[in-house]
Amino acid sequence: MPGATVIEAVRVTLEEVMGQDDRVFIIGEDVEAGGVFRATEGLAAKYPGRVIDSPLAESSIIGISVGAAHYGMKPVAEIQFADFIHAGFDQLCSEASRWCYRTRGEAHLPMVVRTPWGGGVHGGQHHSQSIEAYYTHLPGLKVIAPSFPADYRSLLKAAIADPNPVLFLEHKRTYRMVRQDLATEPGESRIGRARVTRRGDDLTIYAYGLMLHESLAAAETLSRDGIECTVVDLLTLLPLDLETILEAARAPGKVLVVHEDTLTGGFGGEIAALVAEHAFEYLDAPVRRLAAPDVPAMPYHHNLESFFMPDREKIARAARELAAY
Amino acid sequence: MTSVRTRRERSRRPIDEYLLSEHQLEEMYYYILLARRLNERMLALNRQGRAAFVIAGAGQEAAQVGAAMALQKGVDFVAPYYRDLGVNLVLGMTAREAMLNLLGKRDDPNSHGRQMPAHWGSVARRVVTQSSVVTTQFPHAVGIALAAKLCKDPIVVMASCGEGSTSRGDFHESLNFAAIHHLPVIFFVENNGYAISERTEKEMPLEHVADRARGYGMQSAVVDGMDGIAVYQTVRPAVDQARRGGGPFLIEAKCYRLWPHSSDDDDSRYRPKKELEEWSRKDPVKLFRERVESDGIFPREDLDEIERRVEEEVREAAQWALMQPDPEPEDALTFVYREA
Numbered sequence A: 001m002p003g004a005t006v007i008e009a010v011r012v013t014l015e016e017v018m019g020q021d022d023r024v025f026i027i028g029e030d031v032e033a034g035g036v037f038r039a040t041e042g043l044a045a046k047y048p049g050r051v052i053d054s055p056l057a058e059s060s061i062i063g064i065s066v067g068a069a070h071y072g073m074k075p076v077a078e079i080q081f082a083d084f085i086h087a088g089f090d091q092l093c094s095e096a097s098r099w100c101y102r103t104r105g106e107a108h109l110p111m112v113v114r115t116p117w118g119g120g121v122h123g124g125q126h127h128s129q130s131i132e133a134y135y136t137h138l139p140g141l142k143v144i145a146p147s148f149p150a151d152y153r154s155l156l157k158a159a160i161a162d163p164n165p166v167l168f169l170e171h172k173r174t175y176r177m178v179r180q181d182l183a184t185e186p187g188e189s190r191i192g193r194a195r196v197t198r199r200g201d202d203l204t205i206y207a208y209g210l211m212l213h214e215s216l217a218a219a220e221t222l223s224r225d226g227i228e229c230t231v232v233d234l235l236t237l238l239p240l241d242l243e244t245i246l247e248a249a250r251a252p253g254k255v256l257v258v259h260e261d262t263l264t265g266g267f268g269g270e271i272a273a274l275v276a277e278h279a280f281e282y283l284d285a286p287v288r289r290l291a292a293p294d295v296p297a298m299p300y301h302h303n304l305e306s307f308f309m310p311d312r313e314k315i316a317r318a319a320r321e322l323a324a325y
Numbered sequence B: 001m002t003s004v005r006t007r008r009e010r011s012r013r014p015i016d017e018y019l020l021s022e023h024q025l026e027e028m029y030y031y032i033l034l035a036r037r038l039n040e041r042m043l044a045l046n047r048q049g050r051a052a053f054v055i056a057g058a059g060q061e062a063a064q065v066g067a068a069m070a071l072q073k074g075v076d077f078v079a080p081y082y083r084d085l086g087v088n089l090v091l092g093m094t095a096r097e098a099m100l101n102l103l104g105k106r107d108d109p110n111s112h113g114r115q116m117p118a119h120w121g122s123v124a125r126r127v128v129t130q131s132s133v134v135t136t137q138f139p140h141a142v143g144i145a146l147a148a149k150l151c152k153d154p155i156v157v158m159a160s161c162g163e164g165s166t167s168r169g170d171f172h173e174s175l176n177f178a179a180i181h182h183l184p185v186i187f188f189v190e191n192n193g194y195a196i197s198e199r200t201e202k203e204m205p206l207e208h209v210a211d212r213a214r215g216y217g218m219q220s221a222v223v224d225g226m227d228g229i230a231v232y233q234t235v236r237p238a239v240d241q242a243r244r245g246g247g248p249f250l251i252e253a254k255c256y257r258l259w260p261h262s263s264d265d266d267d268s269r270y271r272p273k274k275e276l277e278e279w280s281r282k283d284p285v286k287l288f289r290e291r292v293e294s295d296g297i298f299p300r301e302d303l304d305e306i307e308r309r310v311e312e313e314v315r316e317a318a319q320w321a322l323m324q325p326d327p328e329p330e331d332a333l334t335f336v337y338r339e340a
């Protein structure tokens, strides 16, 4: 099969950036051996001393990255699964996101925390989680969640070049699911820009990560039935691209926000609120959210997992209802 | 400010085993005293309703000044904690700046009114910006040391905290990592006997914080934190060793918190009066003066002269700082992100 997968895009980008800038180093669990998803495979041999196995201690992985970035290095930390990042929440919330603000710009942190998130891999409660709702509530941090390999590459590069702390979310179900030719696809290289991936007049779907792919599949099916969707790949969740989000909502006037996180307090609420607040006059239907049900976490067994997760069928169903409104 | 001018030109001859010249002793006394007098004035401003909050280092000044004097200014990093006014003064913070910080003034170099008082930070002085969340600064110190090691820069990093804060995970994760990677970090714990109202017995099942180092295969020492010279002489060799690649070191300075936890605390609820009286006899400011005076190192007039100068410096700084501009309200919107 031609082209690069998401995980290959991540790996080649790390390899390339490390070759260009010797301030970049990698720190995390099992990264010297290549990491459990092989995102850092071969890098320890190519860049000796710059791929650092950490002890199993997430708060310090992030806190040490904060210190190293303060010194002027460009750490790229890997948290093995997003589900385990919460032990480092304090370091992201109380420290990294406030560093620039509390020094009034005197200090800043060029650091990236990469982590695989999302479900659909039979990972149960603690290998499937969506964490974006917690971390997008931290102004001062940037949060990126791409969907296509080329964007993984361009936005990971941008994240490492950015002078601010960036949480880079990699949907693990998509690691080997999609391919793109990185030589011909440049990807979005601006943090804070969303992309209209598909244009249609009937309704607008907002999504990111695996749900973006499911939304595109649903849009394909709906198109055969004469329902045309605009699909917005949000790409950066913090700061949001308000302009693109609103522009995409106006013409269709019907909006469906999709995410695989649970509903209440989920990130979709923010998109829904923005559209309701700033594009109300353009709307022909109430803003609709499709999300996982409000249960504590994604369950393990296939029956339970697929019931929990939104997918192309559920998206298509919700979209049909909305189109008929 | 490195020294107070006195009538006599002082010799720089070392008088003690680890290189403390008369000049340095004078400097030590100056900073210990300055820290105390600043804190006293801050508390007075608080009682007058001019400062919302004070958290002070009374009882820990000798430990702070002794430790900071063992570092190379402008080269070594510190990740201090809220009581470390003494550390900051040694590293170059002026009395005026300390007062700007107390009042949250626009020109406070630490955070320009964005943080509570005593949350330090200065890029130029290599003081790492610090939050209220205790021990979060420990991994930062380790990260700086790791970065310096990657860059082959011969620096040392000192992280400090209170004994109560050594129960947090960040403390342990930091010691562990620093020991594994042999990093040049001095972990400096100012054991003042209390974490707000909780005595050490409730904080840990050990008498000495220093014993925690053994679990990380790290060297450690306990030192009398009321004795600035002893602290210097303990920290300095550890700093030198770390700079030579000898790895991290945990130093516990036994101090005492002579004041309530903060300006909002009433310590009579939990602290026996007698205990306070006993420890007050070991007040590090008094102790230091007695020692240099009785050793005949300085004539009384010289010490009195230092006292006068410090009093004047503090008085002037407070008066000046009160007249400095406050932050503009809209400034709250700036510097969320660093522009690329």
Ligand SMILES: Cc1ncc(C[n+]2csc(CCOP(=O)(O)OP(=O)(O)O)c2C)c(N)n1
Binding pocket: B083, B132, B133, B134, B161, B162, B163, B164, B165, B166, B192, B194, B195, B196, B257, B261
């Ligand atoms: C993580 C965290 N929990 C609680 C507090 C509230 N708090 C502030 S200081 C303090 C006691 C700290 O004691 P210690 O480490 O011994 O330092 P000391 O104040 O005695 O110098 C507490 C509980 C805090 N700032 N951070």
Ligand SMILES: [Mg+2]
Binding pocket: B162, B163, B164, B190, B191, B192, B193, B194, B195, B196
């Ligand atoms: Mg204490």
